[in-house]
Amino acid sequence: MKILITAGPTYEKIDPVRFIGNYSTGKMGFALAETCAERGFDVLLIAGVVHLQTQHANIQRIDIESAAQMYEAVMQHFTDCDAAIFCAAVADFTPETVYSQKVKRKDNDLIIKLKPTQDIAAAAGKLKRENQFIAGFALESNDEESNALGKMQRKNFDMIVLNSLNDSGAGFGYDTNKVTILHRSGNKKTLPLMSKKEVAEKSVDEILA
């Protein structure tokens, strides 16, 4: 079994020294990669800029920076995989033009026009075959469950792991997470606060169930 996992943030270049990013550390995605490798999967981990190392020999890692690069890597490898977990915090917008020189300080405002990025998970969802399984993540601040269910539908996921921004100890940067796992079948599992490694174990249990 081969599984593709996306993890970490994307960096969207403004000029040679600046970017638009986010606070994702990649911890959840890397924990999923370790867990899948321990369970005997061949793991292809497509990672944004993170300060984490992979331990297991069954993990092949592709490092990327931007949403466009992550999209290319996923499109290149998704059809060869039996399953995928989209855990990356992908930028929704990227600068329309990248300055070739460092932007100089001036007294007037600087306006950077952004254009939408590709939805990588949704693109994979469109290509998904009958025998492929896709799981996604959702980080929500309000109407958590109905938003997550809508995302699962739109992106053609089989399962979605919902994190709420309202739970303390959960989300970006923490070593712990509190999630609810929702299945396309309607099954639902609400888990207590636990380490990201434990959340990874439970999520992989649900994928294999």
Ligand code: C5P
């Ligand atoms: O729509 P939203 O960003 O909340 O969806 C979250 C899910 O979609 C996550 O699984 C995330 O990895 C994935 N995603 C993606 N490409 C994007 C945006 C989100 O793969 N451009």
